[in-house]
Amino acid sequence: MGTYRAPVEDMNFLIDELLDVGSVLGSIPDFADFGIGPELTTALVDEAAKLAGDELAPLRRVGDEHPAVCADGAVTTSPGYDAALQQLGAGGWVGISSDPNYGGQGLPEIYNTVGHEMWNAANMALGLAPLLSSGAALAIHAHGTEEQKQTYLEKMHTGEWMGTMNLTESGAGSDLGVMKAKAVPEGDHYRISGQKIFITWGDHQATENIIHLVLAKLPDAPAGSRGISLFIVPKFLVNEDGSLGERNDVYPVSCEHKLGIHGSPTCVMAFGDNEGAIGYLLGEENRGLACMFTMMNEARHKVGVQALGAAEGSLQKAIAYARDRVQGGVPIIEHADVKRMLLNMKSLCEAMRALAYTESVTMDLAHRGPQDQRAGQQARIDLMIPVIKGWLSEVAQEVTSLGVQVHGGMGYVEETGAAQYLRDVRITPIYEGTNGIQAADLVSRKLGRDGGATMEAVLEELRGTVAQLRAADDERLHGIAEALDAALADQERATQVVLQALASDTGTAMGASFEYMMQTGYLFGGWHLGRSALVALERLRGGSDNPFYEAKIGTALYYAEQILPRCAAHAGAVATAGGSLQSFPQEWI
The missing domain is CATH 2.40.110.20 (Butyryl-CoA Dehydrogenase, subunit A; domain 2)
Structure with a gap:
């Protein structure tokens, strides 16, 4: 029940319709010979989905029940894991976006991101291996001598090492x-x-x-x-x-x-x-920390994607169970509260995916885009990394917990496999810098270093999306616009509160940082779902009868109505972070 199958339609939609990577990245010299576009995307996504679903997913429960063990100075891995990792390497997936001069495939980062989502949705314990290896190779590529690059990178990119x-x-x-x-x-x-x-x-x-x-x-x-x-x-x-x-x-x-x-x-x-x-x-x-942070930034983006993958796996298992489980004479998916839980899971997964995929394109523009745009794109991805790592990993805990809840008592029984997603994903808010560190980084370094200028540039783009939604000939998109506009106003106020606190009381700024990170994540997730709704409406007005587009609009509207109001709650906490949080004596805790 609930075997993982990658959500290829949503992945393809984001890559080629929302983000239009063929136009955005296809003209960059590094990518000009690849023919970036729907044909390439479909081929890569389909192949990765087959590997994830057929080879990695069946090993998820195997690894959970037969953990890796260490004895006599050597580790014995879970059954089937070695062979699966070798398949990833042989397929070129480990170095898919790495430098082709050193054995990589040289493709845009978006294809690396979609691969990591699949590996981690299918089998998070196994998906960790290529995630960390890619980051290590990136550090060597950025800081190593030519001799070191020649010695290590090709075999790391091909998965041989x-x-x-x-x-x-x-x-x-x-x-x-x-x-x-x-x-x-x-x-x-x-x-x-x-x-x-x-x-x-x-x-x-x-x-x-x-x-x-x-x-x-x-x-x-x-x-x-x-x-x-x-x-x-x-x-x-x-x-x-x-x-x-x-x-x-x-x-x-x-x-x-x-x-x-x-x-x-x-x-x-x-x-x-x-x-x-x-x-x-x-x-x-x-200068080791500076070198390591090259790796850490890459890893933090991928930890967010990893959390998304676990959440998607949990969602699929919950949907399958809710369709099959009959209670009161009907499948429980027809029960109002089960439907609420599933829609929360679905809308959050799609918002997480849209945010992570969008900013993977920013990574390519920062590293390989037009020279005069790189600094601005780098500032943007620097701002986004702590949000992607922090917000996605926090939200994924909610999604995987709801996945257990949909199963009811059976979710608490290990044999169903629902609880494993929750147990697995719990590490993501901790490693590669706890989410408290991500929140502090967002506020003190990324927001504070330019007085909020990069955040304001992003919010200006968001205002443009609100205007487009208001101008659309569909009442549902008007509802999304109003919800986004209200959340945007909350973000503007919260940003000013944080910036003022940074200038006068860093303790208050740090106390507000987690709430601000979560508020930012919910807003940006809703923004990209709103953008998705605009594209979906355009396809429907163009004559498409694909129900995917109607569902995309419906999901964006649900998120706007039921999830975006959380921004106001986080904004309220930001506004009062200088109160009892600061004055509460430690000895009372």
Whole structure:
């Protein structure tokens, strides 16, 4: 019941009709030879959907019931996982948007994004592996020497090797400045020693090598986070001819016993317990955090997409159950409250998808678009990343919890598989920077650094969408316009409250930051559903009888009526963040 099948019609609609990537990206020199457009999109989306549904999804419950285990310095993965990861690599999916000069496919980021949604909807524990590996390769591409790029990237992009990121240490959490891992210079390399925790896919046998990116401190490093360097530490050293050499001194100590994503080996990793692990400096000494954040920004976008994938999987399972389960003589999908829950799930999933896909195009425009537009596009994606990571992962918890609720008591029984989505997705608000960190980043760095100018530029686009909705010859779109306009006014007021607090009382600004992040997410999600409704109406007025377009308008209207009012509640909390939240004595908590 509820086998995952990718929502290809909505994916194709977003890529080719709402975002029109053929026109927006097709003329960029890097993409000019690909023939970006509906034919390519359909071929790629259909192929990815087949792989996700037929090969990855059946392993979701397998990994949950038969977790990865660590013994004698090696990890044994869940049954079928190694072969599935090898299929992803062989199909070119791991490096689909990576530099073709180093073994990547060179396609736009939107196709990487749609792939990651599918892998994580089908099997989140497995989908984590290519997510982290792509981020590690991106860091090497951005900061590595030409020799390092030639040594590592092609095999990482083709999935023959995999990458990890090693930041966290026991007792350090997000405070990386107190880390204890050390790097001692030795000729043309360094000797790395120390232990890292929570290392996703830290060890396995799916690929012949694993390229660890490790944060560590040099002996004379400055104190705190300013003294952190980043190192490439391969599981097997690489010879000059590209062949694998001796085993490096890096081993898994254990696998964590987690709430969810059981099939993902989350390892404690030991570096240098014997003679010391050999590592190679990536970027400049004491500039490791700057290098790692190249990877982190990519990963944070994909964590939002990952949360979307889990939410979509939960939605599909809930719909299938609600259509089959009969109560009171009718399928429960006909019960008003079940219908409410399913529509909340559906509208939130489509809003999340529209936001994440839209900003994946922004990523390409920032990196490869017209030179005179890149700075503005980069400012926009910088603003959007914490919203995508934070809002999507928060909302996905609601969606997957509703998925359990639709099942009733059977949702609380593990055999149905409904609860796994909720358990799996719970990690997404935590890793790659907790959502409190995302909210603080949104407010203090992204909003504060330009006095809200980038936010205002986005809101101006939104005002244009409201005007188009009001001008449409359909009363439903007028209703969407009014709801969006009210939420927009709330956003304008909340933005000014936050900016004023940043100037006078950072404690109040930080206290308001989470509410502001959520308000922003709900507004932007509704905005893109409104844009989708405009496109759908145009298709219907053009003679289409595809019920998808009617459903698209209906979903946007439901979101406007039932979800967008949440913006007002968050705005109210933002406005009062300087009150009892600040004055409440800690000893009363």
